[in-house]
Amino acid sequence: MSLTTLIQQLPKAELHLHIEGSLTPELMWQLASKHNITIPYNSVAEIQAAYQFSDLQSFLDIYYAGADVLRDQDDFYALMWAYLTRCYEENILHTEIMFDPQTHTARGISFDIFMPGFLRAIEEAKEKYGISCLLIMSFLRHLSQEDAFTTLREAEPYYSAITAVGLDSSELGHPPEKFEQVFEKVRELGFKVVAHAGEEGPAEYIWQAINLLHVDRIDHGVKCQEDESLMQYLTETQVPLTVCPLSNLKLCVIDDMQKHNILTLMERGLLVTVNSDDPTYFGGFLNANFAALANALPITETHIKQLAKNSFTASFLPEDKKQHYIRLIDAA
Numbered sequence: 001m002s003l004t005t006l007i008q009q010l011p012k013a014e015l016h017l018h019i020e021g022s023l024t025p026e027l028m029w030q031l032a033s034k035h036n037i038t039i040p041y042n043s044v045a046e047i048q049a050a051y052q053f054s055d056l057q058s059f060l061d062i063y064y065a066g067a068d069v070l071r072d073q074d075d076f077y078a079l080m081w082a083y084l085t086r087c088y089e090e091n092i093l094h095t096e097i098m099f100d101p102q103t104h105t106a107r108g109i110s111f112d113i114f115m116p117g118f119l120r121a122i123e124e125a126k127e128k129y130g131i132s133c134l135l136i137m138s139f140l141r142h143l144s145q146e147d148a149f150t151t152l153r154e155a156e157p158y159y160s161a162i163t164a165v166g167l168d169s170s171e172l173g174h175p176p177e178k179f180e181q182v183f184e185k186v187r188e189l190g191f192k193v194v195a196h197a198g199e200e201g202p203a204e205y206i207w208q209a210i211n212l213l214h215v216d217r218i219d220h221g222v223k224c225q226e227d228e229s230l231m232q233y234l235t236e237t238q239v240p241l242t243v244c245p246l247s248n249l250k251l252c253v254i255d256d257m258q259k260h261n262i263l264t265l266m267e268r269g270l271l272v273t274v275n276s277d278d279p280t281y282f283g284g285f286l287n288a289n290f291a292a293l294a295n296a297l298p299i300t301e302t303h304i305k306q307l308a309k310n311s312f313t314a315s316f317l318p319e320d321k322k323q324h325y326i327r328l329i330d331a332a
């Protein structure tokens with residue numbers, strides 16, 4: 001069996017996906033037209049062509065502007081439904097999806113608009129596709145801790161639909177320590193915790209996410225190699241890293257996929273997973289991320305199976321469900 005076929009056929013979980021980063025140029029165009037919104041592009045092809053980034057911030061500027069076409073409940077439903085349909089096509093059986101409430105509430109769009117849209121699509125995907133989904137509410141770290149507290153309060157009617165709380169957006173200059181108190185509250189409320197750390201920022205930010213926010217997972221974390229004691233810690237504790245190869249390439253974290261450190265991290269015994277981050281902005285969904293690694297690195301069938309197993313091990317699924325999926329992969 002070719003690696004491409006194996007990648008397609010294996011059951012997989014995706015643990016690092018921003019729903020706003022799965023907005024296709026086609027849906028952006030359609031929603032701009034539906035709501036009479038002027039966007040700075042003359043065609044779907046022009047939208048696609050604008051996706052050239054030099055770093056994280058150059059991407060975030062375009063990504064937040066793109067999200068402005070999402071206005072009513074049906075738009076959020078359509079966005080979520082399109083992603084979950086793609087999961088079905090790629091044999092992603094479980095997904096833990098991040099959403100950025102502040103990107104919407106800052107525009108006057110409340111939880112009561114986007115959450116029912118998301119939840120309707122998730123319910124339908126469970127029924128029609130048999131996919132299981134968890135939601136991760138992420139705070140924007142370029143905003144204040146006070147703003148994060150407000151968002152946490154606004155989310156209250158939807159707590160039962162949210163499994164984890166995360167931290168994303170501009171990393172440099174916004175270290176995890178800025179959000180220590182709000183994450184203390186998040187943990188008291190019983191949520192799991194994740195945080196982007198060590199994407200562009202230093203290994204020190206990963207330590208802060210671990211020691212101050214008490215994260216259950218690190219999003220990205222590829223800069224952990226800067227600190228040997230951190231590498232040892234991550235190996236011993238098996239705190240997972242949700243790595244996003246095409247994202248790292250598109251945002252110039254690496255200049256060549258052949259230089260990606262995911263295999264090195266795996267071989268050192270870290271619990272790493274493959275994810276797509278913002279697939280429509282970075283040139284590929286989950287299977288394309290696996291394929292990009294397989295094309296650039298000396299990856300074997302054993303590595304691919306290990307990465308698929310890791311995706312379930314690192315998930316927030318109950319232990320029996322994790323084991324069920326891992327057995328399926330072992331049998332494949």
Ligand SMILES: Nc1ncnc2[nH]cnc12
Nearest residue numbers: 018168169170196277278
């Ligand atoms: N790669 C990324 N890093 C930080 N924040 C993000 N929000 C969406 N994608 C992100």
Ligand SMILES: [Zn+2]
Nearest residue numbers: 018168219277
């Ligand atoms: Zn991300």
